[in-house]
Amino acid sequence: MSDDSELAGLLEGLRRRLADLPGLDAAGLEEAHREILGRKSGQLTEVLKRLPQLAPEARRTVGAAANTLRLEFEAAFEARRAELRATAAQAASSGIDLTMPGRGRWIGGEHPATQVMEEILGIFRSLGFTIAVGPEAETERYNFGALNFPADHPAMDMHDTLYLDLPPAGEEGRWLLRTHTSPVQLRAMLASQPPIRVVAPGMVYRKDTFDPSHAPAFAQIEGLVVDEGISFVDLKATLIHFARRFFSPDTAVRFRPSYFPFTEPSAEMDVGCQLCGGKGCSACKGTGWMEILGCGMVHPAVLANGGIDPERYTGFAFGMGPQRIAMLRYAVPDIRLFYEGDMRFLEQFRGGRGAGGQTK
Ligand code: PHE
Numbered sequence: 001m002s003d004d005s006e007l008a009g010l011l012e013g014l015r016r017r018l019a020d021l022p023g024l025d026a027a028g029l030e031e032a033h034r035e036i037l038g039r040k041s042g043q044l045t046e047v048l049k050r051l052p053q054l055a056p057e058a059r060r061t062v063g064a065a066a067n068t069l070r071l072e073f074e075a076a077f078e079a080r081r082a083e084l085r086a087t088a089a090q091a092a093s094s095g096i097d098l099t100m101p102g103r104g105r106w107i108g109g110e111h112p113a114t115q116v117m118e119e120i121l122g123i124f125r126s127l128g129f130t131i132a133v134g135p136e137a138e139t140e141r142y143n144f145g146a147l148n149f150p151a152d153h154p155a156m157d158m159h160d161t162l163y164l165d166l167p168p169a170g171e172e173g174r175w176l177l178r179t180h181t182s183p184v185q186l187r188a189m190l191a192s193q194p195p196i197r198v199v200a201p202g203m204v205y206r207k208d209t210f211d212p213s214h215a216p217a218f219a220q221i222e223g224l225v226v227d228e229g230i231s232f233v234d235l236k237a238t239l240i241h242f243a244r245r246f247f248s249p250d251t252a253v254r255f256r257p258s259y260f261p262f263t264e265p266s267a268e269m270d271v272g273c274q275l276c277g278g279k280g281c282s283a284c285k286g287t288g289w290m291e292i293l294g295c296g297m298v299h300p301a302v303l304a305n306g307g308i309d310p311e312r313y314t315g316f317a318f319g320m321g322p323q324r325i326a327m328l329r330y331a332v333p334d335i336r337l338f339y340e341g342d343m344r345f346l347e348q349f350r351g352g353r354g355a356g357g358q359t360k
Pocket residue numbers: 179180181182222223260263294295296317318319320
């Protein structure tokens with residue numbers, strides 16, 4: 001009698017441990033298995049071993065309960081073992097952890113100078129300009145002479161210009177890397193008759209060493225309009241429109257007299273400093289203004305060199321440096337940042353404005 005109630009009590013105590021199994025790790029689980037179902041001294045094994053000592057009646061009821069509990073333990077141990085195996089396999093298989101956050105895909109972006117270039121070209125495209133291109137290796141005639149530079153102009157000096165080590169092109173003079181995009185003016189005039197409205201982007205080269213505001217290779221955008229009746233009013237209206245669209249609708253604009261051999265009259269266009277709003281700061285050297293381009297009415301001699309009758313047609317031209325304009329807009333202190341490919345700098349412009357503020 002005392003034997004069967006003792007065993008029934010033991011079974012009840014063991015049953016409570018079923019609930020612990022799902023929380024055990026692999027080592028704890030095997031330890032619990034030894035304690036409960038171990039062949040030699042498992043507690044449930046002991047109960048089963050003592051069953052034959054019971055009276056037949058008690059043997060049946062306690063035996064049934066003990067065997068049911070054994071089956072339940074076997075199932076519970078197996079279930080927890082399978083669970084632990086699955087977790088271990090997941091960790092081992094090529095380190096895939098489904099709970100880890102996704103890894104972002106790296107997507108490149110347009111270089112800030114390219115973005116600004118495209119945006120400027122987009123504004124002129126919307127005004128009916130088309131894109132023209134010219135070669136980076138030019139002759140003295142296209143780069144200087146036909147643009148009305150006097151033969152002794154200092155820009156032609158070996159000191160300022162990168163000449164190519166090639167036999168001269170006869171009448172055209174020596175070969176050089178173009179120092180500006182203005183030779184494309186001539187090429188555009190020689191390629192077609194007015195009306196002409198072109199913008200010409202491209203790289204230009206000068207014998208400068210890298211410093212915060214100079215680079216030996218930099219970008220320019222040239223513009224040329226030739227038609228009957230084109231006046232300085234057209235030049236001003238076009239360039240003011242450009243500045244207000246590129247910067248902001250209330251940007252202040254001014255023209256200062258200047259000199260270029262290929263335009264007459266010539267001017268330089270300034271916009272109100274984008275950083276201080278015109279009050280004067282270190283970026284605008286206290287003037288409140290930033291110079292963004294050179295421009296002027298195409299010199300009659302240049303029209304003639306382009307095969308266009310200067311008695312009938314007039315035109316205006318302009319040239320700007322998109323990298324310099326990007327520096328002014330984004331307060332970039334050193335032009336060399338555009339050439340270094342430093343991702344910490346470039347990443348700031350990823351997904352930038354692109355053409356006319358549209359995503360590309
Ligand atoms: N070519 C000039 C420069 O490089 C800029 C310019 C272009 C000025 C067209 C007037 C007209 O400085």
